[in-house]
Amino acid sequence: MEPEPLYNLLQLPKGMAPSMEEDGEELPQGEKKKYLPPNSRKDPKFVELQKVLMEWINATLLPEHIVVRSLEEDVFDGLILHHLFQKLAGLKLEAEEIALTAASQRRKLEVVLGAVSQSLGTEELQVPWSVDAIFSKDLLATLHLLVALARHFQPTLALPPNVRVEVVTIERAKSGLKSEKWEEQLTGSSTDKDQTPKDVFDELFKLAPEKVGAVKEAIVSFVNQKLQHLGLSVQDPDTQFADGVVLLLLIGQLQGFFLHLKEFYLTPSSPAEMLHNVTLALALLKDEGLLRHPINPEDIVNKDAKSTLRVLYSLFYKHKLEAKEDGGPRPN
Secondary structure, three states: OOOOHHHHHHHOOOOOOHHHHHHHHHHOOEEEEEEHHHHHHHHHHHHHHHHHHHHHHHHOOOOOOOOOOOOHHHHOOOOOHHHHHHHOOOOOOOOOOOOOHHHHHHHHHHHHHHHHHHHOOOOOHHHOOOOOHHHHHOOHHHHHHHHHHHHOOOOOOOOOOOOOEEEEEEEOOOEEEEEEEEEEEEOOOOHHHHOOOHHHHHHHHHHHHHHHHHHHHHHHHHHHHHHHHHHHHHHOOHHOOOOOOOHHHHHHHHHHOOOOOOOOOOOOOOOHHHHHHHHHHHHHHHOOOOOOOOOOHHHHHHHHHHHHHHHHHHHHHHHHHHHHHHHOOOOO
């Protein structure tokens, strides 16, 4: 491709470009430096991808009270990646827990990315990220890494499809600075195969909404039968399960779990505490193999009726079958 003038590629007023030219002057001859123009950073799909990944990380690390506010500023030193990978992979990494100096942060990042490559089955030359890129707060490299982790460990995560951004590179050649642009793809196209399959509740809400009330009534009757030993009852499942407390107590009753009060908030006073409870409840159900359909914990907290019924039905269905197989009474 024939190099274009730097100003034209960046689509910036000339007053904003000299700093990038100065960066180019610092480059060793033959090396390139990558930039994201402002129009790329503002692209709605690019912004949405960052939002989805941040929400995913924050939901995953909520029990550890870790909050990410900027992928560009919060991920580079390896701390977030360390905790995220350990949580996703169920592994304990031999890395410094607290890394305060640049050298120790870089060592930590090397350990984490080495473990990531081993887990994903990739080699350093095959991936669009590196220790240098992540540590230098390269947003594109960071996004490539996080997308790869999400695809591997949580393939049901609904990432925005076909996210592409225009990228500019500058290179210091013998004749001076050269620049070129291209489109870099961060996520693939969405296909029917990639989409989460619909389940019975999708069909129920879409094709027979008049029957939702009857299903809800049957599930509430089952729930109250199981909770009566605790002196609890449910009238409105859409709202009473939003903070996760009743859900955790119900799971404990049905699955024989003992949950220490230190593990959850008995009287949650904020959305974050509610989300912690619901995330814990869904993790327990997932560990037991009861969730047939991926559930976003935020949907439960936000009182989404379909998501709440899905969770309750997973318990209802299992224990209804067990009661029938044991010859016991069938839940109402």
